[in-house]
Amino acid sequence: MQNILELKNIGYSYHSLHGETRALQNISFGVREGEFIAIVGPSGCGKSTLLSIIAGLLSPEEGTIAVNNPDGSLHYPKIGYMLQRDHLFEWRTVYRNVTLGLELNHAMTKEHLDTVERLLTDYGLDKFRDKRPSELSGGMKQRAALIRTLALEPQLLLLDEPFSALDYQTRLFVSADICRLIRAAGKTMIIITHDLSEAISLADRIIVLSGRPAVVKNEVAVKLTLADNSPLAARNAPEFQQYFNMLWEDLTHENEPNQ
Amino acid sequence: MKTNQINEQKVSSDKRTCKADKTTFLPKRSISRKETAELTKQEEFVRKHRRHHHEIASWRTILFVLFLALWEISADLKWIDSFFFSSPGRVVKCFVEQMKSNSMLAHIGVTLFETLFSFLLVICASLLVATLLWYSPKLSEILEPYLVVLNSLPKSALAPLFIVWLGTGTRTIIVAGMSVAVFGSVISFYTGFRQVDTEKITLIYTLGGSRRDAFSKVVLPGSVPILLSTAKVNIGLALVGVIIGEFLAARRGLGYLIIYGSQVFQLDMVITSIIVLCIIALVFYKSIQVIEHQIRIRFKM
Numbered sequence: 001m002q003n004i005l006e007l008k009n010i011g012y013s014y015h016s017l018h019g020e021t022r023a024l025q026n027i028s029f030g031v032r033e034g035e036f037i038a039i040v041g042p043s044g045c046g047k048s049t050l051l052s053i054i055a056g057l058l059s060p061e062e063g064t065i066a067v068n069n070p071d072g073s074l075h076y077p078k079i080g081y082m083l084q085r086d087h088l089f090e091w092r093t094v095y096r097n098v099t100l101g102l103e104l105n106h107a108m109t110k111e112h113l114d115t116v117e118r119l120l121t122d123y124g125l126d127k128f129r130d131k132r133p134s135e136l137s138g139g140m141k142q143r144a145a146l147i148r149t150l151a152l153e154p155q156l157l158l159l160d161e162p163f164s165a166l167d168y169q170t171r172l173f174v175s176a177d178i179c180r181l182i183r184a185a186g187k188t189m190i191i192i193t194h195d196l197s198e199a200i201s202l203a204d205r206i207i208v209l210s211g212r213p214a215v216v217k218n219e220v221a222v223k224l225t226l227a228d229n230s231p232l233a234a235r236n237a238p239e240f241q242q243y244f245n246m247l248w249e250d251l252t253h254e255n256e257p258n259q
Numbered sequence: 260m261k262t263n264q265i266n267e268q269k270v271s272s273d274k275r276t277c278k279a280d281k282t283t284f285l286p287k288r289s290i291s292r293k294e295t296a297e298l299t300k301q302e303e304f305v306r307k308h309r310r311h312h313h314e315i316a317s318w319r320t321i322l323f324v325l326f327l328a329l330w331e332i333s334a335d336l337k338w339i340d341s342f343f344f345s346s347p348g349r350v351v352k353c354f355v356e357q358m359k360s361n362s363m364l365a366h367i368g369v370t371l372f373e374t375l376f377s378f379l380l381v382i383c384a385s386l387l388v389a390t391l392l393w394y395s396p397k398l399s400e401i402l403e404p405y406l407v408v409l410n411s412l413p414k415s416a417l418a419p420l421f422i423v424w425l426g427t428g429t430r431t432i433i434v435a436g437m438s439v440a441v442f443g444s445v446i447s448f449y450t451g452f453r454q455v456d457t458e459k460i461t462l463i464y465t466l467g468g469s470r471r472d473a474f475s476k477v478v479l480p481g482s483v484p485i486l487l488s489t490a491k492v493n494i495g496l497a498l499v500g501v502i503i504g505e506f507l508a509a510r511r512g513l514g515y516l517i518i519y520g521s522q523v524f525q526l527d528m529v530i531t532s533i534i535v536l537c538i539i540a541l542v543f544y545k546s547i548q549v550i551e552h553q554i555r556i557r558f559k560m
Binding site: 055057080081083084085087089091100101103104105148152 | 456458459461462463464465466467468472476477480481483
């Protein structure tokens with residue numbers, strides 16, 4: 001499958017009067033269309049910085065991020081970003097929240113609004129459209145946030161520890177639910193997580209970053225034998241433990257020199 | 260509001276048990292006993308809540324009446340000199356006299372108008388300045404020390420300057436009213452804008468919005484509670500400024516009446532005006548509270 005995004009030798013540093021902190025160094029990987037990639041790494045290693053760079057919120061100090069078209073021009077996919085919390089605005093109804101992106105882009109066209117309608121119906125939020133976000137359950141809020149992101153029809157979705165504000169039980173269901181919906185929508189996804197189980201159960205490929213400055217330490221393609229479609233199925237797959245141990249090794253060996 | 264919700268839940272659950280009662284023919288007595296037990300617990304809570312409120316309200320009234328009675332009695336029994344300290348009776352008499360001559364209403368009207376006008380100007384001006392400061396962090400960094408100094412300056416010191424610059428009249432008084440409130444409210448508005456969750460602003464950027472969108476979609480609606488609480492403080496401050504202005508540069512208004520009364524040794528007039536000021540301050544505060552409540556209901560905050 002074709003790459004929709006290529007990162008080549010990305011480097012980034014934070015600057016302060018006390019000196020320079022190298023956050024990312026020489027990061028290169030490609031993202032294939034329809035692929036789910038999880039990025040894991042020790043906390044504070046620069047995962048979120050990397051995602052901000054991919055999202056275009058920060059520009060890399062070194063390296064390039066784009067796809068070369070056959071004609072030599074640069075191509076950049078449309079990106080949707082989901083933050084750590086849903087950030088639905090309490091002063092807007094659910095409907096006005098999910099159409100926020102369209103409103104900001106002056107894209108309240110019939111075509112786009114039809115997409116929103118379809119998503120609202122598909123995700124069971126149709127009857128909550130005039131409610132306030134606080135009247136929704138945690139899972140419903142995440143679905144609303146997903147519709148808000150999908151309304152702009154991005155090709156690549158970036159999720160920055162999107163479920164970390166939820167309690168563990170809700171999180172298991174919601175993360176599986178949201179990822180199922182994203183797959184069904186045929187999108188490509190990059191998710192940052194510090195939860196190894198979540199990474200294994202959701203991703204096709206896991207990119208392991210080292211501690212600061214972050215380099216790509218390992219890339220693991222995940223293939224699980226799934227018994228059924230439940231959120232826990234991946235965690236019960238026979239290969240799950242192997243992957244877990246492998247990632248665990250990667251991350252713990254990382255810490256050893258510091259100790 | 261909480262109690263209302265609890266009540267509604269209670270009612271709906273009661274209805275449900277009634278329905279179940281009809282269809283399943285459960286023994287009625289046990290259910291009704293359970294219900295009454297639950298209801299009394301709930302009723303007890305409501306009653307306790309109400310009793311508490313009644314108690315507070317009655318103590319407030321008692322305190323007020325006691326104060327008035329003590330004042331009147333000590334004036335009547337010559338414990339205090341009612342020429343200097345007046346008395347409730349004399350205040351009422353003075354008020355009625357002033358009302359008859361129609362001057363009191365005019366004075367109240369002038370003070371009310373000046374206060375409301377300078378309050379509105381303060382809100383508009385400080386919203387504008389705070390917005391500019393939010394748009395340009397550099398500007399806010401440059402202006403910060405000036406704002407801090409101007410805010411901590413005793414504004415009554417400026418009043419004589421205003422008189423020289425603007426003459427004596429409504430204009431001066433409105434400016435004096437504004438000067439007391441405006442710097443503090445710029446600072447509170449700006450602080451409120453800054454406290455808005457930066458992730459919410461990032462969200463706007465990730466959805467393709469501009470800084471202007473971030474302001475109009477997140478910062479402004481997100482700061483409504485702070486805008487309202489600042490408004491509540493400001494209306495009081497505007498009144499302070501207006502009275503200072505009237506002390507120095509007016510021929511009308513309650514501030515003028517107070518100064519005039521003290522100069523001609525009519526302390527009844529002074530105290531009556533002060534009491535009217537108390538009532539005005541209370542009414543202002545309450546009106547903004549009502550508006551705040553309405554907005555909170557409208558936006559379900």
